[in-house]
Amino acid sequence: MSRFSLPRIDYRFVIIGLALYFTLVLNWKVLGHFYSILGALESYDLGFAASAPFVLLLGSVVLFTPFSFKYLMKPFFALLLITGALANYAMIKYGIVFDRGMIENVVETNPGEAGSYLNLQSAMWFVVTGGIPVVLLALMPVRYPETILRGVMGRMVMIMVPLVMLGGLAGLYFKDYASVGRNNKVLGKEVAPVNYVAGTVKYFKRRYVSSKMAFRTVGDDAHQTVAISANGKPTLMFLVIGETARAQSVQANGYARPTSVFTQKIPGLLAFQNVRSCGTATAVSVPCMFSTMGHDNYNGEVARHSESLMDVVAKAGVSVFWKENDEGCKGACDRTPSVELRPKDFPEFCGNGTCHDEVMLAGLDEQIAGMSGDKLITLHLMGSHGPTYYKRYPDEHRFFTPDCPRSDIENCTQEELVNTYDNTIRYTDFVISKLVERLQSYQDQYNTVLLYVSDHGESLGESGMYLHGAPYMFAPDEQTHVPMFIWTSNGFANDRGLNNTCMRDQAQKGSFSHDNVFSTVLGVMRVGTTVYRKDQDMFASCENATYQAARETDPNVADN
Incomplete structure (x- = not known):
């Protein structure tokens, strides 16, 4: 009797699926904010409005592809999904914006304060938007390239095709994105996972890498x-x-x-x-x-x-x-x-x-x-x-x-x-x-x-x-x-x-x-x-x- 097994899914489809999940679920906040901004304008291009989810999707594919190697992909994206679920809850429920300063605030929060944010709703949100996707990713059988050369070539195509498509959208709607972005700079700090990942990198770089400075005394003449x-x-x-x-x-x-x-x-x-x-x-x-x-x-x-x-x-x-x-x-x-x-x-x-x-x-x-x-x-x-x-x-x-x-x-x-x-x-x-x-x-x-x-x-x-x-x-x-x-x-x-x-x-x-x-x-x-x-x-x-x-x-x- 043969044991039932799930068919293996090509790693490229997994990356696209993760990019789609981040776009439609974990970037719900920024999309909602984007469309509320457009709704307040006297007029806007419908094609520009429709392009926003595709920009997020294509950009996510480009960013995610380098992390799609066999022994890296599952643990990396499991961490990204868990942190994304937590950040998503904070952004949607409390209107929090993640940047280096917010990451500093989070890191320096004591356990007692952190515990005050825990409740049934936040726990359920975390389980549904973070826990379940992580379990599904962990159980999913993934098919990786058979050779290093195929892997490199496949990933280059996975990056280049979305970049070309993004270039096309930029050619069509660059002025629209530039105008909205220039007048609503906070939008850039709402895009997950770029916002909290970049904020974390900046925090640790500033805190532990760029902090090799001598201790400064003040008011020695006091x-x-x-x-x-x-x-x-x-x-x-x-x-x-x-x-x-x-x-x-x-x-x-x-x-x-x-x-x-x-x-x-x-x-x-x-x-x-x-x-x-x-x-x-x-x-x-x-x-x-x-x-x-x-x-x-x-x-x-x-x-x-x-x-x-x-x-x-x-x-x-x-x-x-x-x-x-x-x-x-x-x-x-x-x-x-x-x-x-x-x-x-x-x-x-x-x-x-x-x-x-x-x-x-x-x-x-x-x-x-x-x-x-x-x-x-x-x-x-x-x-x-x-x-x-x-x-x-x-x-x-x-x-x-x-x-x-x-x-x-x-x-x-x-x-x-x-x-x-x-x-x-x-x-x-x-x-x-x-x-x-x-x-x-x-x-x-x-x-x-x-x-x-x-x-x-x-x-x-x-x-x-x-x-x-x-x-x-x-x-x-x-x-x-x-x-x-x-x-x-x-x-x-x-x-x-x-x-x-x-x-x-x-x-x-x-x-x-x-x-x-x-x-x-x-x-x-x-x-x-x-x-x-x-x-x-x-x-x-x-x-x-x-x-x-x-x-x-x-x-x-x-x-x-």
């Missing part, structure tokens, strides 16, 4: 320009780094819902209206705001091989400490005394593998007592980290209902999604108010200051986008416009001669960004160094002449 404040008190500053808070959802920034009810009760707390982030992901924004480079000149490799704001402040003799409740400091605190809050250590604040931000108050008095002189404490909040927004606030702060207690947020109603996110903003506002209260309890001993700024914003379905991490040049306002609060004690304000009207005007009318954080903190801590920039210190223009004169007599203070 010292305190004014040895002691006029009132004899040292300075205690809380630098609070928020997570995924967007200005559009903050009541103090004009939002109609009561998300700032706690901080609005605090006299003298200022909400800055026009503040821009350095990036659209933590992996960029946090090291950027702690670097000397600023948004326009930021280079992640340079930042990774350089000292940060925390190092410069410490060189001046200020005590520094970093308290972490998010996904790490991204290198900004590598040489700074720090503590990462673990859920098992704080059961009263933590559950489901994450801690509510009130945990920042635990042990804070002891940590302050363990520091000497002027003190800078950076607190990195969990804030509004998605997609599991519902995990970011305790039940007693479930103010807006109904909310969305699930990770597949695209399946919640818009009302539920907004309610859940707004609860996180409201809870962060509560935590900020508690941190200010703690500083108020120290104002007899210290000149106290709080500066809060979010690392980036968040999309909640606007234009079909969710979460964050869009390329900055394409990023919507929701991902780059962030809230910032400043509060100072009367002792600090009097010591610096701060003009309250000036500060209020700056908060309402001024334009600021993460670029201002570096020099503002140096100014608060009275640190003189050539890397200080007076024009980026948010307090400098509102301080009185006497205090400014004391700083400006220091030859190391840059007045640029």
Whole structure:
């Protein structure tokens, strides 16, 4: 009795089948976006519209053919299908665009955050669009060329024929593609698997190949320009780094819902209206705001091989400490005394593998007592980290209902999604108010200051986008416009001669960004160094002449 066996399929048909699958299934997002763009035009060539799937198909055949050798094809395309399924889900469900920056964000995501994206729908999507095709590919008997020469010749034909056809389509519709592509550059970042493969190659090349650079010290001349404040008190500053808070959802920034009810009760707390982030992901924004480079000149490799704001402040003799409740400091605190809050250590604040931000108050008095002189404490909040927004606030702060207690947020109603996110903003506002209260309890001993700024914003379905991490040049306002609060004690304000009207005007009318954080903190801590920039210190223009004169007599203070 003969055993049943499937007929072997020529490797060329397998390549064409894979190219067809990527075109019609895993490139569903880019095709949909392409046709939505055409639909918004007054007129377009029907032949041009019909050519798009063929361009993707032919291009995929050209790219896939070199990987069709016997011992390479199945493992290579199995990996490509698995990663393609994951990327496809992220692009369709959350509007994520894959480039080097997004790959960096993915690689630096901790296991707890990654787990928050796992749900029944994402698992089923992965099984259907990735798992099943991989199993079929693994079981498929493939017929390869009998000789090396035939293999080489066959693959050359497989590449040349599609290239000729692509050339023909380019001759017919080059102007159309050039026009659409020039006006919608994000389309190129949506083509799978080119987008995430190219992004991965660029990330690893930049991270591990091009990163052989010497470590750079910063602010070696740092010292305190004014040895002691006029009132004899040292300075205690809380630098609070928020997570995924967007200005559009903050009541103090004009939002109609009561998300700032706690901080609005605090006299003298200022909400800055026009503040821009350095990036659209933590992996960029946090090291950027702690670097000397600023948004326009930021280079992640340079930042990774350089000292940060925390190092410069410490060189001046200020005590520094970093308290972490998010996904790490991204290198900004590598040489700074720090503590990462673990859920098992704080059961009263933590559950489901994450801690509510009130945990920042635990042990804070002891940590302050363990520091000497002027003190800078950076607190990195969990804030509004998605997609599991519902995990970011305790039940007693479930103010807006109904909310969305699930990770597949695209399946919640818009009302539920907004309610859940707004609860996180409201809870962060509560935590900020508690941190200010703690500083108020120290104002007899210290000149106290709080500066809060979010690392980036968040999309909640606007234009079909969710979460964050869009390329900055394409990023919507929701991902780059962030809230910032400043509060100072009367002792600090009097010591610096701060003009309250000036500060209020700056908060309402001024334009600021993460670029201002570096020099503002140096100014608060009275640190003189050539890397200080007076024009980026948010307090400098509102301080009185006497205090400014004391700083400006220091030859190391840059007045640029």
